[in-house]
Amino acid sequence: MRARDLNKVELVKQKAMELLVKIGFEGFTMNKLAKECKISVATLYIYYKDKDDLILQIAMEEAERMSDIMLEDFDPEVSFEVGLRQQWKNRAKCMLENPITAQFLEQLRTSTYQEQVYGTIVNNFKITLGKFMTNAINRGEINPMQLEVYWSVAFAPLYNLVRFHFDGRSIGGKPFILTDKALWGTFELVLKALKK
Amino acid sequence: MRARDLNKVELVKQKAMELLVKIGFEGFTMNKLAKECKISVATLYIYYKDKDDLILQIAMEEAERMSDIMLEDFDPEVSFEVGLRQQWKNRAKCMLENPITAQFLEQLRTSTYQEQVYGTIVNNFKITLGKFMTNAINRGEINPMQLEVYWSVAFAPLYNLVRFHFDGRSIGGKPFILTDKALWGTFELVLKALKK
DNA sequence: AATATAAATGAATATTCATTCATTTATATT
DNA sequence: AATATAAATGAATGAATATTCATTTATATT
Numbered sequence: 333m334r335a336r337d338l339n340k341v342e343l344v345k346q347k348a349m350e351l352l353v354k355i356g357f358e359g360f361t362m363n364k365l366a367k368e369c370k371i372s373v374a375t376l377y378i379y380y381k382d383k384d385d386l387i388l389q390i391a392m393e394e395a396e397r398m399s400d401i402m403l404e405d406f407d408p409e410v411s412f413e414v415g416l417r418q419q420w421k422n423r424a425k426c427m428l429e430n431p432i433t434a435q436f437l438e439q440l441r442t443s444t445y446q447e448q449v450y451g452t453i454v455n456n457f458k459i460t461l462g463k464f465m466t467n468a469i470n471r472g473e474i475n476p477m478q479l480e481v482y483w484s485v486a487f488a489p490l491y492n493l494v495r496f497h498f499d500g501r502s503i504g505g506k507p508f509i510l511t512d513k514a515l516w517g518t519f520e521l522v523l524k525a526l527k528k
Numbered sequence: 529m530r531a532r533d534l535n536k537v538e539l540v541k542q543k544a545m546e547l548l549v550k551i552g553f554e555g556f557t558m559n560k561l562a563k564e565c566k567i568s569v570a571t572l573y574i575y576y577k578d579k580d581d582l583i584l585q586i587a588m589e590e591a592e593r594m595s596d597i598m599l600e601d602f603d604p605e606v607s608f609e610v611g612l613r614q615q616w617k618n619r620a621k622c623m624l625e626n627p628i629t630a631q632f633l634e635q636l637r638t639s640t641y642q643e644q645v646y647g648t649i650v651n652n653f654k655i656t657l658g659k660f661m662t663n664a665i666n667r668g669e670i671n672p673m674q675l676e677v678y679w680s681v682a683f684a685p686l687y688n689l690v691r692f693h694f695d696g697r698s699i700g701g702k703p704f705i706l707t708d709k710a711l712w713g714t715f716e717l718v719l720k721a722l723k724k
Numbered sequence: 725a726a727t728a729t730a731a732a733t734g735a736a737t738a739t740t741c742a743t744t745c746a747t748t749t750a751t752a753t754t
Numbered sequence: 755a756a757t758a759t760a761a762a763t764g765a766a767t768g769a770a771t772a773t774t775c776a777t778t779t780a781t782a783t784t
């Protein structure tokens with residue numbers, strides 16, 4: 333029995349995400365992916381049933397991996413400020429250390445694959461974060477508000493900074509680099525918005 | 529001379545955006561678009577040079593139209609709070625009244641078309657907003673910070689709420705509707721974050 | 725070392741898709 | 755009303771693209 337080459341499987345996954353981020357869904361094909369990996373297209377069909385399956389499986393695995401990283405060292409029982417700071421730390425680290433995956437998952441959000449990925453995997457993630465927020469409200473650390481409002485104020489600025497960082501191109505002319513100073517400066521603003 | 533049917537041209541534009549939002553770049557084809565419009569594919573090639581041209585032209589027109597709406601009644605010389613409030617009003621109205629266009633333009637952001645659209649059209653928009661922010665800093669209404677930080681805190685929460693609204697699916701189980709209460713409640717939080 | 729088994733492949737195949745073409749149709753101008 | 759002109763069309767055409775297949779290759783097990 334010949335064993336499947338796990339390095340090759342991993343290569344396919346990496347190159348698939350890279351290619352999708354680089355040329356978008358509108359340009360992505362199985363043949364291009366095979367060429368990029370320097371393997372036969374047929375091999376892709378040993379690993380995956382078809383193109384949809386390839387994209388979906390990779391998306392699921394990566395979404396799960398990323399949400400695990402984002403929950404590392406996170407305890408929904410800690411104080412609001414400590415917990416939120418930990419979340420910013422985890423999420424920034426996670427996205428900056430996994431730029432391709434982060435951009436790939438971002439891209440999925442406006443595709444037909446979104447539903448299946450976000451519907452299943454990200455649930456545990458949502459539950460933990462929901463508990464954290466409910467705690468903060470019950471303890472009177474923040475004012476009661478809808479989860480969506482909270483989420484939008486607490487995290488959207490972070491995701492947006494990361495996007496600026498990846499895009500390179502920014503509002504002014506010069507490329508934007510997300511420094512620790514900018515990241516934690518923004519965090520303080522967000523904290524000010526949410527704390528009573 | 530037979531005149532071009534302008535209703536048909538408009539129909540093509542609408543259906544193109546609808547279809548792209550519905551089935552993503554990965555599923556969008558010229559034949560599907562023609563069928564959706566109940567016209568011949570060949571007609572599409574009278575209006576547009578090719579598929580890329582179709583997507584790009586529609587994107588450019590809509591991006592310009594939307595950014596005009598967002599600058600209506602906006603004066604970069606007014607106070608920070610008044611100006612920011614006006615921006616939230618304009619942008620929320622614009623996106624909620626043009627849901628398809630808003631989602632279509634959002635989708636472009638992670639495609640290869642992004643660069644051309646955002647590079648050219650949105651410039652005037654950026655200049656006006658840049659001036660507004662510089663004014664606010666010079667007057668001492670907000671602390672000096674990078675444009676990207678400012679933008680991320682000032683607007684990312686709004687865009688995120690709108691996205692929740694469009695997605696229907698939210699963090700909890702029940703669909704999220706962006707009410708005036710949620711919108712302006714969030715605005716107050718953002719204001720608190722940015723004001724000295 | 726021989727065997728069996730699945731991996732991996734290069735070259736098809738079949739399908740989908742973008743684009744074109746030969747005609748027909750509508751209408752503005754005369 | 756006749757003419758000219760571009761719009762609009764249905765049916766191709768050819769190029770991409772997804773997927774399969776007949777072989778070959780590597781390796782775990784015997």
